[in-house]
Amino acid sequence: MMAVTHDLRPIQHYYDETWHDYRWLWLNPSNYAIHFGYWDDRTRKHADALNRLNAALAERIGIQHGARILDAGCGVGGSAIWLAETFAARVVGITPVASQVERARRFGVQRGVSDRVRFAKEDYLRTSFPDASFDVVWALESICHAADKAGFYREARRLLRPGGRLGIVEYLRTARPLPHGDEALLHSWLSGWAIPDIATGAEHREWATAFGFDDVGLIDITPRVRPSLARLHRMASFAWPAALMLRALRVRSDTQHGNVRGARDQFRALRRGLWFDAMLTATAA
Numbered sequence: 001m002m003a004v005t006h007d008l009r010p011i012q013h014y015y016d017e018t019w020h021d022y023r024w025l026w027l028n029p030s031n032y033a034i035h036f037g038y039w040d041d042r043t044r045k046h047a048d049a050l051n052r053l054n055a056a057l058a059e060r061i062g063i064q065h066g067a068r069i070l071d072a073g074c075g076v077g078g079s080a081i082w083l084a085e086t087f088a089a090r091v092v093g094i095t096p097v098a099s100q101v102e103r104a105r106r107f108g109v110q111r112g113v114s115d116r117v118r119f120a121k122e123d124y125l126r127t128s129f130p131d132a133s134f135d136v137v138w139a140l141e142s143i144c145h146a147a148d149k150a151g152f153y154r155e156a157r158r159l160l161r162p163g164g165r166l167g168i169v170e171y172l173r174t175a176r177p178l179p180h181g182d183e184a185l186l187h188s189w190l191s192g193w194a195i196p197d198i199a200t201g202a203e204h205r206e207w208a209t210a211f212g213f214d215d216v217g218l219i220d221i222t223p224r225v226r227p228s229l230a231r232l233h234r235m236a237s238f239a240w241p242a243a244l245m246l247r248a249l250r251v252r253s254d255t256q257h258g259n260v261r262g263a264r265d266q267f268r269a270l271r272r273g274l275w276f277d278a279m280l281t282a283t284a285a
Helices: 009-017 019-025 046-061 078-087 098-110 149-159 180-192 201-210 222-248 254-271
Strands: 068-072 090-095 117-121 134-140 160-173 213-220 275-284
Touching: 009 019, 009 098, 009 254, 019 254, 046 078, 046 134, 046 160, 046 222, 046 275, 068 078, 068 149, 078 090, 078 098, 078 117, 078 134, 090 098, 098 117, 134 149, 149 160, 149 201, 160 201, 180 254, 201 213, 201 275, 222 254, 222 275, 254 275
Parallel strands: 068 090, 068 134, 090 117, 134 160
Antiparallel strands: 160 275, 213 275
């Protein structure tokens, strides 16, 4: 399989430009999560939902106390810090965004886990770590940013010891291709969030199997995540008139405006049945 060039600049630019959107409208100081939330019978509020997605993925993986974990696409460290606190895990969080590394390191110190968590600026398709360095590779809403998603599975398998576990939460398209108008709506969302494309469940299964994973399991978690998706849509729809005005006045950039547009269009595309939220786990053969 031919590797696809991974241009990290759009990702870096997106997260640098939209940090304040995430900081003031989504993050909670109890977890620093920039992912969606998971609603079950233990969820009472937005902050709970953010942690519950971590817990749901960890349970599905079967993370053990003291595990060595790579958080591939760690953002500002929310999941990595949670894993260190919850499982006394030794976690390495990587992101191509230098500002996220700086913030994640600061949050790790504030939470008292800097002895168990370290953060580095790296590309999860081409890391600097030796073979079989980790017990778990964790990727929570991060593979979407890679054009070469097959390359992620290749590198994850190299980094995992035999029997190690892969755990992913991702947005998956329901078909390829979709009708023209549906593809346009889907990519209006994706382009706003610096996502080149999303793959089907079948494509993810094929890549995992091709690069040496067994016991590939994929479940649709959309019903659990939908309240969080709807929350973001409500916030973005309320802000849309102001966003249009601020963009016209050049107070907000194209990237910042695209972030709001994406927040609206992700839910519009969900209601059209164009994508779903999934949890994928697999074992390194």
